[in-house]
Amino acid sequence: MLYLQLVLNGFVQGLVIGLGALAITLVFGIARFANAGTGDFLTAGSYGALAAHKATGSLLLAGLGGVAVSALVSLLAYVLVFRRLMGRSVMALLLASIGVGFTIRAIHGLLFGHGQYVFQVPLSRPYIVLGMRISPLDLALMLTAALALTILFVILHVTSIGRQMRAVADNPELARVSGIRVKRVMTTLWLLAGAISAVAGIILGIKTVVTPESGWDMLLPLFSAAIFGGIGSPLGAMVAGILLGIAQELSTPFVGFTYKIVLAFAVMLFVLLVRPRGLFGVVEGVR
Amino acid sequence: MLTRRDLIKSLSAGSAMIAAPGLVKAQGQPTFRIGALNPITNGSNYGAGMQKMIVAAAQAVNDAGGAAGRHFEVFAEDDQANPQAGVLAAKKLIEINKVQAILGTWASGVSLAVAPLTNDANIFLMNTSGAPALSVPPANAKGLLYRFQGTNDRWGRAYYQAALKEGFKRPATMALNNAAAISVTEGFSAAWEADGKKIVEKVVYEPNQASYRSELQKILAAKPDVIVMGSYLADLTILLREWYQSGEQVRFITPTYAANPELVKALGADVVEGLISVDTVPNESATAYKLFDDTYRKIMGQPGSTNSFAAMTWDMVTVLALAMEAANSSEIAAINAKMREVANPPGQVVSSFAEGKAALKSGKINYDGASSVLDFDARGDVKPDFGVYVFEKGKMNRKYIVKI
Numbered sequence: 001m002l003y004l005q006l007v008l009n010g011f012v013q014g015l016v017i018g019l020g021a022l023a024i025t026l027v028f029g030i031a032r033f034a035n036a037g038t039g040d041f042l043t044a045g046s047y048g049a050l051a052a053h054k055a056t057g058s059l060l061l062a063g064l065g066g067v068a069v070s071a072l073v074s075l076l077a078y079v080l081v082f083r084r085l086m087g088r089s090v091m092a093l094l095l096a097s098i099g100v101g102f103t104i105r106a107i108h109g110l111l112f113g114h115g116q117y118v119f120q121v122p123l124s125r126p127y128i129v130l131g132m133r134i135s136p137l138d139l140a141l142m143l144t145a146a147l148a149l150t151i152l153f154v155i156l157h158v159t160s161i162g163r164q165m166r167a168v169a170d171n172p173e174l175a176r177v178s179g180i181r182v183k184r185v186m187t188t189l190w191l192l193a194g195a196i197s198a199v200a201g202i203i204l205g206i207k208t209v210v211t212p213e214s215g216w217d218m219l220l221p222l223f224s225a226a227i228f229g230g231i232g233s234p235l236g237a238m239v240a241g242i243l244l245g246i247a248q249e250l251s252t253p254f255v256g257f258t259y260k261i262v263l264a265f266a267v268m269l270f271v272l273l274v275r276p277r278g279l280f281g282v283v284e285g286v287r
Numbered sequence: 288m289l290t291r292r293d294l295i296k297s298l299s300a301g302s303a304m305i306a307a308p309g310l311v312k313a314q315g316q317p318t319f320r321i322g323a324l325n326p327i328t329n330g331s332n333y334g335a336g337m338q339k340m341i342v343a344a345a346q347a348v349n350d351a352g353g354a355a356g357r358h359f360e361v362f363a364e365d366d367q368a369n370p371q372a373g374v375l376a377a378k379k380l381i382e383i384n385k386v387q388a389i390l391g392t393w394a395s396g397v398s399l400a401v402a403p404l405t406n407d408a409n410i411f412l413m414n415t416s417g418a419p420a421l422s423v424p425p426a427n428a429k430g431l432l433y434r435f436q437g438t439n440d441r442w443g444r445a446y447y448q449a450a451l452k453e454g455f456k457r458p459a460t461m462a463l464n465n466a467a468a469i470s471v472t473e474g475f476s477a478a479w480e481a482d483g484k485k486i487v488e489k490v491v492y493e494p495n496q497a498s499y500r501s502e503l504q505k506i507l508a509a510k511p512d513v514i515v516m517g518s519y520l521a522d523l524t525i526l527l528r529e530w531y532q533s534g535e536q537v538r539f540i541t542p543t544y545a546a547n548p549e550l551v552k553a554l555g556a557d558v559v560e561g562l563i564s565v566d567t568v569p570n571e572s573a574t575a576y577k578l579f580d581d582t583y584r585k586i587m588g589q590p591g592s593t594n595s596f597a598a599m600t601w602d603m604v605t606v607l608a609l610a611m612e613a614a615n616s617s618e619i620a621a622i623n624a625k626m627r628e629v630a631n632p633p634g635q636v637v638s639s640f641a642e643g644k645a646a647l648k649s650g651k652i653n654y655d656g657a658s659s660v661l662d663f664d665a666r667g668d669v670k671p672d673f674g675v676y677v678f679e680k681g682k683m684n685r686k687y688i689v690k691i
Contacts, residue, residue: 002504009500016497114328116521118553125534135532207497208525209553212328217495249501257492257502258464 005132006249012138012207014245015145019200020218021225021237022152023193029169029232030189031086033093037077037101038197038222042215043108045070045198046205050117059121063144067198073104074194078186101216108212116209141203148199149238152192156234161188169232221261224268230281240279316353318360319617321345321604322380322389324401326368332520332549336587336597337391337415338363343582344604344640351641354611359604362386366397373397374404381408387619388607391600392416395439395467402426409619413603415596417442418466422666431623433606433667435599435658437567439467441691443474445565445673446515446540448689450479452675453563455513455538459488459506461526462517471517471542487511492522499526500533507535513563516541524553531558540565543676548593548683556681564678567671568688569598569658574638575605579657591657598658606630606654606661609643613652630654631662 020042027035045066052065077100085093126133156162161184167175168185176182201215208214225244229236244267248260255263271278323341326334345359353359362384366373373392380386381404388411392398395418402421405412412432417439420426437445450458458479460472469491476486488509492502503526506514514537516523523545530537531554539546543566551559569592570576579601580591591598607622609629614621628634629643634651637643646652654661659671673689 005504006501009498009504013497109328115332115549116524116553118524120555123528123532123555123558126532133533137532204497209521211521214495218497252501252505257490257505261493 002253003250004130006252007246008132008134008138010246010249011242012141012203012245013248014242015142016200016204016207016218016241017221017225017245018238018241019145019148019196019203020215020222021229021241022149022234023197023200024222024226025229025232025234025237026189026193026196028226029234030165031082031093031186032172033082033090033097034223034226035097035193036094036219037097037104038193039215039217039219040101040104040108041070041074041077041194041197042201042204042218043210043212044073044104044215045194045201046210046214047108047112047117048198049202049205050119050210053119059119062119063199063202066202067195070198070201071191071194074190074197075187077104078190082190083186105212105216112212114212116211117205118209119206121206137206141206145199145203148196152196152234155192161185165189221264224264227268228271228278230278233278233280236278236280317357317617319354319357319611320360320362320384320386321607322377322384322386323361323363323391323600324366324373324376324380324389324397325363325391325600326393326397327365328367333544333594333596334365334368334393336583336589336594337393337600339586340579340583340597340601341390341604343586344601347582348604348608348640351644354608354640354644355615355617357611357617359608366392366394366401368394368397370394370396370400374400377401377404381405381410386410387617388413390603390607391596393596395421395470396465398432399426399466402432405431411607411619411623413607415599416467417471419470420466422668427667430667431619433603433626433663435602435661435669436596437671437673437691438474438668439470440474440477441670442471442542442565442673443476444478444691445675445689446471446475447478448673448691449540449563449565449675450475450513450515452687453513453538457487457510457512458515459490459509459511459513460486460515460517461490461492461502461506463519463522464491464493468517468519472515475515494519494522496522496525498529500529502526503530503533507533507537511537513538513540515539516545518542518545520545520547520549524550527554527558527562538563542566543595543683546678551678551681551683556678559678560680562678564676564683565689566674566676567595567659568674568685569595569671570656570660573655573657573660575602575655575657578639595658598656602654602656602658602661605640605643606656608640609637609647609652609654612640612644613647626667627663630656 024038048069049062049066053062124136126135164180225241229240323338325338345361349358364376390413392414395416398414398416415436462468462472488506490506540563543564546564583591610622610625613625613629632653634653635646636655637652643652674685676683676685
C-alpha cells in the first residue's frame with residue numbers, strides 16, 4: 001500500500017516534469033537546440049495565472065491567462081532572440097537561451113519581488129481509495145494535464161500545421177522545398193512550447209509556491225526527462241517525466257529523501273551511455 | 288496594468304540601484320569602507336531591511352562625526368542567500384571596493400563560504416547565521432568573525448524548552464538538507480536525547496520539490512505528537528499545506544523565519560492554528576531598540592519587530608564604530624582588540640554611537656544593543672533570549688520567553 005501511494009505521489013510530480021520536458025523536446029525537435037529558458041517559461045505561466053486568478057477569482061481563467069502569458073513570452077523570446085540566431089551553432093543558441101531565462105527571471109523579480117506567492121485554492125481532505133489518499137486537487141490537476149496533452153497531440157497529429165511541424169522536425173530542408181512556410185511553423189511551435197510550459201508551471205505553482213526561481217530550479221529534471229524520453233519525441237518526454245517522478249518516489253524507502261534527486265541524473269547518465277536515443281527517440285544519421 | 292513605460296522605468300530604477308556604488312558617501316576625508324552583503328533576492332524577506340539598517344546606522348555614525356576620525360562608506364551587494372553568489376559578491380567587495388568589514392551575511396552556507404575570503408584579507412565578517420561551525424576554526428581561525436544571532440545549537444535547545452513546556456512526548460524532526468537547518472534539529476535532538484528520551488522519526492528533505500507528501504507520510508507513520516522543523520518559508524508552506532490536507536493531527540515547532548505573518552497569508556489561519564514558532568527576541572526594553580525601531584519604521588514603513596535580523600545589522604555597524612572609536616584607529620587588529628571591551632560589561636551602558644563616543648572620553652562603555660544585550664563570548668557569539676509564539680486565529684501571540 002505504501003508503494004502504491006508512492007507511485008501516486010510520484011505520478012503528480014512526474015506530470016510537471018513530463019510537461020516541462022515536452023516543451024524542451026518540442027523545441028529541440030523543430031528548432032534544433034536545447035532551450036534552457038524553458039524553466040522560466042514555466043514561471044511566466046505561474047505568474048500569469050496568479051495575476052489572472054487575483055483579477056478574476058476563477059481557476060479556469062487563471063489557467064487560460066497563464067497559458068496566454070507564457071505563450072506570449074515564448075513567442076517574444078523567439079522573435080527577439082532565437083529567430084535572429086537561427087542557423088548559428090547549437091552552442092550559441094543554448095547560451096542565448098540561458099540569457100533569455102536569466103532576463104525573464106530578472107523581470108519576474110522586478111515585477112513581483114522575491115517573496116513567495118501562492119495560489120489561494122480551497123484546501124480539501126483526500127478521498128481514501130483502497131487505503132490510498134488521493135487529493136481532489138491532484139485529480140483536478142491530472143485531468144487538466146490530460147486535457148492539455150490531448151489538445152497538444154491533436155494539434156500535432158491531426159491538424160495541417162501539426163503535420164507541417166512534424167515535417168520540419170523530420171527534415172527542415174525537404175520541408176522548405178515542399179513549400180512549408182517555416183516562419184508559420186516556428187510561430188506555432190513557440191506558442192505551443194510556451195503554452196505547455198505554462199501548464200507545467202501552473203501545476204507546479206498550485207502544488208508549491210511561486211518565486212522567480214521556481215521554474216529554473218526544475219530545469220535539470222526536465223532535461224533529464226527530455227533525454228530519457230528520446231530527445232525530439234513528445235510522447236517519450238511525457239512518459240519519461242512520469243517514470244522519473246515515480247522512480248524518484250519509489251526509491252525513497254531505500255535511499256532516503258535526500259538522494260532521490262540523484263536518481264534523475266543517474267537515469268540521464270545511464271541513458272546517455274547505454275541508449276542515447278532514449279525511450280522513443282530515433283537514431284539520427286550524420287548529415 | 289503594467290505599461291511599457293512602467294516596465295522600462297522599473298527596469299532602469301533597478302539597474303541604477305545595482306550600479307550605485309557607495310550608498311553612504313563621505314566626502315573629502317579618509318573613510319572606513321564596509322560591505323553590506325545581504326540576501327536581497329531568493330528566499331529571504333529580511334535582506335532589504337538588513338541592508339537599509341546598515342546604511343542608516345552608518346549614516347548615524349557619520350552624523351556623529353565618524354569613528355576614529357573616519358566616515359563610514361557602505362558598499363551594498365546581494366548574496367542571494369546562495370554561497371556561490373555570496374562568494375562572488377564578497378570577492379568584489381574585498382578586491383574592488385577594498386572593504387574592511389563585511390556585514391550581514393544571513394544564510395549559514397553563505398557565511399561559511401565567505402569566511403575564508405575575509406580571513407585571507409584579514410577583515411571582519413559579522414553574520415546573522417546559526418551554523419555552529421562559525422564559532423570555531425577554520426571559519427573563525429583569526430577571531431574576526433562575530434555572530435549576532437543565537438547558534439543553531441541554542442535554537443535547538445530553545446525548541447527543547449518549548450517542547451517540554453508544552454508537554455510533548457513523541458517528537459519527530461524534519462529538516463531541509465542544509466547545514467543550518469539540520470543543525471537546528473540536531474540541537475533539539477541532542478537536548479531531548481540527553482534525557483534518555485527518544486525521537487520517534489527523523490527526516491531530511493530536499494528543497495524545491497513539487498511535493499513533500501512521501502516525506503510527510505514517513506514522518507506521520509511514526510505517530511509523533513509534535514514535529515520539530517528545521518525549515519524555511521517556502522518549503523514549510525508546501526509541507527503544511529500537504530499536511531493539513533492529509534487530515535492527520537500533529538503540532539509543529541518551527542523557527543519564526545519560516546513561520547510568520549507571510550505564512551498565514553499563504554495558507555490561511557486554519558492551517559497554522561496552534562503552530563508554535565520560536566525566535567530570538569530583540570532587546571525590546573532597551574533604548575537602542577527604540578532607536579532602531581524608529582529608524583526602521585521611517586525607512587521600511589513597518590515596525591522593527593518584523594525583522595529581528597535588521598536589529599542585528601544595526602548593532603553590527605554601531606559596535607564596529609564604537610570599537611574603532613575606542614581603538615582610535617582604523618587598523619583591523621586594533622579595532623578587534625576593543626570589540627568585547629565596548630560591547631560587554633563593565634562600563635557605562637550606552638545605546639547609540641553618538642552616546643558611546645561621548646562616554647568613551649570618560650572611561651569604559653558597555654553597548655546595550657537593539658538585537659540583544661550584545662555581550663560577545665570568547666568565540667564571538669552572543670546569547671540572545673528566545674520567544675515562544677503560538678498562532679491563534681491567524682495571529683502570532685508570544686506566550687513566554689526562554690533563556691538558554
